[in-house]
Amino acid sequence: MTEPMLPVGYRVIDRTVETHDSATIQLEPIDRSLDRFRPGQFAMMYAYGVGEVPISISGIGDDGTLTHTIRSVGAVSRALHDARPGTVIGVRGPFGTTWAPEGAAGNDLVVVAGGVGLAPLRPVVLSALAARSAYSRVVVIAGARTPDEFLFRAELDAWTARDDLDVELTVDQPAAGWDGTVGFVTEPLARLRLDPERTVAFLCGPEPMMRFSARVLLRAQMPSDRIHVSLERSMKCGIALCGHCQLGPLLVCRDGPVVTYTVAEPLLTVPEL
């Protein structure tokens, strides 16, 4: 019997520095593997002796490895971010809802990421590329505060070079050596010519970024149930027992993190809900 509150030991086998405060770690199971994660789902990750936080999956290996991209913002995420190959991490999961990109087959796919929000969306892009012919247009719009703060920079460049993928990178402020777009992700998003009934959008980033991006899409006549967002709340259990992740009627760990904007809109527009 598996006990969902009991972590399973994984070992860090690779670590890639992404930005000044973010790193990607790849983990392999020590004895036992967790069930296969789906894009959008998260793991509860335990740094030995420090604590546990929810982290979305940023890469799903066919060999049972897990990839997580972690921004160092607190004691636990710092310990996970700093974990070198060999470090043992306790992992629970997979928990939560999925982006379910396969459900968008036949449509245009629009992926909009802000900052570290690109991490949970990476498996969406990778799965779309793996089944590229299933989709019509695939658009990736990624924003970062500065050019140095893009995650997966080499991969983004490779995606940009492909002619079956439209990639738009934008930074908040002008910077030396950056000749790309300057501004928020909403600007390239507003320039897209969308076929609103044949497009599915996936948004992940800070809540204001998701709200403003969703507003652009709604203005372009996209139905709100074709817009998906990933929510973030405090979580202690990940399995709908501890109560911390409530957002109005939602238990974000169980009913989210991925929800449609139909569900999210009335909740994200009330302060301190």
Next chain:
Amino acid sequence: MGHATIDTDELGTLVQVLIADGYQVIGPTMTGSAIELAELTDAGQLPAGWGVETGPGHYRLHRREDDAMFAHSAGPQSWKTFLHPPRRKLWSSDTDGSFQGADEETPRYALLGVRGCDLAAIGKLRDVLGGGTYPDSSFQARHQALFIVAVNCTEPGEVCFCASMGTGPAAGPGADLTLTEMSDHFLVEAGTDAGRELLARIDHRDATTDETGAARSALEMAAHRMGRAMPEVDLRALLAGSRESSHWEDVAERCLTCGNCTMVCPTCFCTTTEDVTDLTGDHAERWQHWSSCFELDFSHVHGGSVRSSGESRYRQWLTHKLSTWYDQFGGSGCVGCGRCIAWCPVGIDLTEEISRLAESAHD
């Protein structure tokens, strides 16, 4: 099988039979200046002759003119203390990456004196902690091992409103035995096979129609003696529509965000975790303990707490209890026991706050 009657003294036998069967009997007893729930080894520990006077922010014991044992309304504790303990080890680990679940021996509790409100609360905890995709295995084991002796409540208090929540004063289904305390005897009804088997082992006789009639009318009178009632409004819709009501500011001026209401509430189930290591750093443990949505840290994500104001935290508590609990678990989270009113240091009364919200919704 109909009702049985047992003499008051026979309650002592009931306790002894339960103990002989390996149960830890938990029931009300007087501890200092409150009636608490604790392990009983003898029916003599029940608070015979003690009653309770309650009000907003008020709880006092008083001597009764009779020797009734269950004529006291809800005290500061609820049965969740035993089913969902305040603090519990989840696992321990050594640095090799193996995690050992806390091998706890499941206690076998016989709960003696569970009122309708609290019996409903146990059902709500079961729905939350035992009813989802990932049940809390410790809760489930404790719940499955229970023997429940309910009591129909004939002495509701000033802060009680179970009748308006549909959970009392008669205890609903789910108990093994249900007692109604009368002046010199108890009326007993068995609700399960385990209850029937137990009843067969204590001295009892069939209840007369006069006895069942007297018990029924005592319960009917109790339903009309509730100190309070929840306003008859659609609570789920009212609160879903009151997210931006200015009334929350009004409550926040009184609320101390102390969290007492969540600690005494028989259905508040929230917990947090605590990770500890020994001094060598080679051995780590995770503990779970009760937590409250009134704590500032409760909603902490990087960058700060989602609900930093008192008004947002009171709104979260009341809305969850009466409205979003339906969305999450298919029913109300409130059973009308009134504990949150009695143990609020400033006497905030949720039935009153609902009246005010309903009035302001009409404006």
